[in-house]
Amino acid sequence: MAKKEEKKTSKVMEILKTEYPFEGMLLAFVGLLVLLLGVYIYEARVLEITRTDWAIFSTPLRIQLFSILIILVGAGAVLYALLPFMIPGFKEMNRVSWPTREKMLNHSGRVLGFILFLGLIFVIYDAIFNPIFSWLIGVNNG
Numbered sequence: 001m002a003k004k005e006e007k008k009t010s011k012v013m014e015i016l017k018t019e020y021p022f023e024g025m026l027l028a029f030v031g032l033l034v035l036l037l038g039v040y041i042y043e044a045r046v047l048e049i050t051r052t053d054w055a056i057f058s059t060p061l062r063i064q065l066f067s068i069l070i071i072l073v074g075a076g077a078v079l080y081a082l083l084p085f086m087i088p089g090f091k092e093m094n095r096v097s098w099p100t101r102e103k104m105l106n107h108s109g110r111v112l113g114f115i116l117f118l119g120l121i122f123v124i125y126d127a128i129f130n131p132i133f134s135w136l137i138g139v140n141n142g
Helices: 009-017 021-043 060-095 103-142
Strands: none
Touching: 021 060
16 A cells, blocks of 8 residues: 555656756756757847858758757756746646636726726826926926
């Protein structure tokens, strides 16, 4: 019975979590750098590939395809590094009690009403204080 209660996890992820906790952060950082590099190659404003004999960079279309591949690799690395942080969130989403339509409309109406009330307050403050400050600035400069 004890073996059935144990949670099955990937051996690689278990080793990474216990023995190499820093590598996840390093992978996320390097993934962001690779993602940024791919975007720069794709835009060709900051980083442009011009002189090379490689066949993959022979046409602009091939350079764009290469940059898209680099973007996908970078995004995959970032997602893979952040996945251990997101998995508990997915499990918690199953436990959430979602509001009904009526409750959602009620709360949304309250929030919208409060925003409109604050907007009205600021419009009134502006209407009251703007002439006063304009008069003060005019008096000080005159």
